[in-house]
Amino acid sequence: MSIDALPRISEQSPGVTVSRRSPIKVIPALVRDPLRALPPEIYREPLVYSRVAGRERILLSDPALIHEALVRNADALSKGEDVRRALGPALGQGLLTADGAHWRWQRQSVAPAFRHEKLVGLLPAMIAAAERTRDRWLSAEPGAAVRIGHEMMRTTFDIIVDTMMSGPGGIDVAQVEKGITDYLKPTGWIFALSLLSAPEWLPYPGRSRARSAALYLRSEITRMIAERRASHDEREDLVSLLLAASDPETGRTMTDGEIADNLLTFMTAGHETTALGLAWTLLLLARHSQHEEKVVAEIKEVTGGGPVRPEHIAKLAYTRQVFSEAMRLYPPAPIITRTAVRSFPLQGFTVPAGAVIVVPIHAVHHHAALWEDPERFDPGRFSTEQVKGRHRYAYMPFGAGPRVCIGSAFATMEAVAILAVLLQSVRLHSQAGSMPAPLMRVTLRPRQDPELLVERR
Numbered sequence: 063m064s065i066d067a068l069p070r071i072s073e074q075s076p077g078v079t080v081s082r083r084s085p086i087k088v089i090p091a092l093v094r095d096p097l098r099a100l101p102p103e104i105y106r107e108p109l110v111y112s113r114v115a116g117r118e119r120i121l122l123s124d125p126a127l128i129h130e131a132l133v134r135n136a137d138a139l140s141k142g143e144d145v146r147r148a149l150g151p152a153l154g155q156g157l158l159t160a161d162g163a164h165w166r167w168q169r170q171s172v173a174p175a176f177r178h179e180k181l182v183g184l185l186p187a188m189i190a191a192a193e194r195t196r197d198r199w200l201s202a203e204p205g206a207a208v209r210i211g212h213e214m215m216r217t218t219f220d221i222i223v224d225t226m227m228s229g230p231g232g233i234d235v236a237q238v239e240k241g242i243t244d245y246l247k248p249t250g251w252i253f254a255l256s257l258l259s260a261p262e263w264l265p266y267p268g269r270s271r272a273r274s275a276a277l278y279l280r281s282e283i284t285r286m287i288a289e290r291r292a293s294h295d296e297r298e299d300l301v302s303l304l305l306a307a308s309d310p311e312t313g314r315t316m317t318d319g320e321i322a323d324n325l326l327t328f329m330t331a332g333h334e335t336t337a338l339g340l341a342w343t344l345l346l347l348a349r350h351s352q353h354e355e356k357v358v359a360e361i362k363e364v365t366g367g368g369p370v371r372p373e374h375i376a377k378l379a380y381t382r383q384v385f386s387e388a389m390r391l392y393p394p395a396p397i398i399t400r401t402a403v404r405s406f407p408l409q410g411f412t413v414p415a416g417a418v419i420v421v422p423i424h425a426v427h428h429h430a431a432l433w434e435d436p437e438r439f440d441p442g443r444f445s446t447e448q449v450k451g452r453h454r455y456a457y458m459p460f461g462a463g464p465r466v467c468i469g470s471a472f473a474t475m476e477a478v479a480i481l482a483v484l485l486q487s488v489r490l491h492s493q494a495g496s497m498p499a500p501l502m503r504v505t506l507r508p509r510q511d512p513e514l515l516v517e518r519r
């Protein structure tokens with residue numbers, strides 16, 4: 063049927079749940095924590111429609127509808143205002159934030175760095191970074207506490223700069239971590255102002271600190287690119303792929319600004335999310351000793367009690383299941399959004415151009431109709447048999463469609479390697495009984511960086 067024959071989606075459309083929360087409630091909730099601002103119905107219903115300040119927002123948590131929007135109609139969607147306003151000042155028009163031909167060119171240019179054979183070759187660097195973290199922990203006083211979020215950021219940052227940029231080139235990890243935290247802190251304000259279509263010059267708390275953080279990160283990267291151009295070295299990494307990339311349509315190469323956009327994108331998207339996934343995994347294992355023991359037993363069986371080696375990683379199936387289940391409960395990227403650039407069909411309706419599509423991955427992963435006892439931590443959900451019985455998009459920590467995370471295999475390999483090295487040698491204990499509350503700052507962080515006590519195993 064032609065799209066013109068379909069009725070336009072509206073508050074009256076059959077099968078559509080309408081959220082009638084007033085902007086007076088939604089706006090402050092967005093500023094505090096965008097996850098808490100989601101209409102609660104989206105955790106029970108497939109599609110929720112809302113209209114705030116004249117903007118239509120269509121929230122989807124049904125896997126078939128997500129497939130129809132993000133995969134089948136991907137070319138009708140752009141990343142949109144929320145993403146541009148929140149991330150554009152730091153990441154410019156890099157792979158995560160660009161649209162159309164500019165996005166496609168960049169995706170094709172960096173794809174060779176993510177081929178399976180290439181990733182397997184990065185495993186020794188991943189294991190070595192995990193070993194440095196383990197040795198640092200073991201050399202501390204017995205019973206010392208570690209801030210788990212910070213520790214995982216440090217480890218995954220080491221890995222991203224070692225593997226993708228051939229070393230940190232003098233970049234200060236602690237400054238980068240602080241820079242990213244400062245940058246992300248006021249993003250709730252940005253989403254709220256974007257929802258109200260407020261002008262971009264409007265000041266909000268934390269704005270100037272966020273801008274300074276972005277400038278600091280960019281200046282460090284720009285220095286690194288200049289050094290690399292001057293050195294003419296032949297290293298085969300992401301930097302050289304970007305330096306050599308040429309647009310198939312125009313033949314032009316990337317400017318230093320465009321290369322910086324992408325290096326900043328990979329440096330941030332490529333370590334913070336994995337670090338958070340790992341932090342949540344370790345916090346869960348510290349409270350679920352039966353699953354921790356199963357992981358430790360698997361590592362022992364696969365490694366034979368010796369050091370973790372690259373060929374062991376693919377065999378650590380249960381460890382991978384644990385990481386997957388942690389990302390179900392605490393998806394590091396909990397909400398993704400798009401804007402319709404033209405009208406498109408969805409569930410027998412027409413979604414008009416300009417509508418915002420929200421895919422609350424957190425709600426999909428906790429949805430009452432998709433998961434039995436959704437709040438329970440149960441890595442068994444990711445056994446081969448259980449995965450087979452589920453819709454592909456009932457679980458989507460890495461997104462879906464052509465904009466799916468390019469680093470998903472990298473992240474999974476890295477996470478399993480880090481868990482294997484750490485859990486083989488240390489036991490982590492939590493003094494707090496319950497899990498820390500999550501807080502969304504584009505990514506899903508523990509509200510405060512929790513401490514875990516380290517004990518030699």
Ligand code: HEM
Nearest residue numbers: 158331332335336339394395398459460461465467469473
């Ligand atoms: C557990 C770790 C990770 C999670 C949960 C995650 C999640 C995601 C999600 C949900 C998206 C899609 C965003 C959207 O549709 O709007 C995405 C995109 C992206 N991710 Fe990841 N990511 C992770 C690790 C990584 C790593 C390790 C890298 C790089 C080495 C990376 C680089 C990117 C890039 C460049 C994009 C944009 C891709 C495009 O638009 O073509 N991510 N990620």
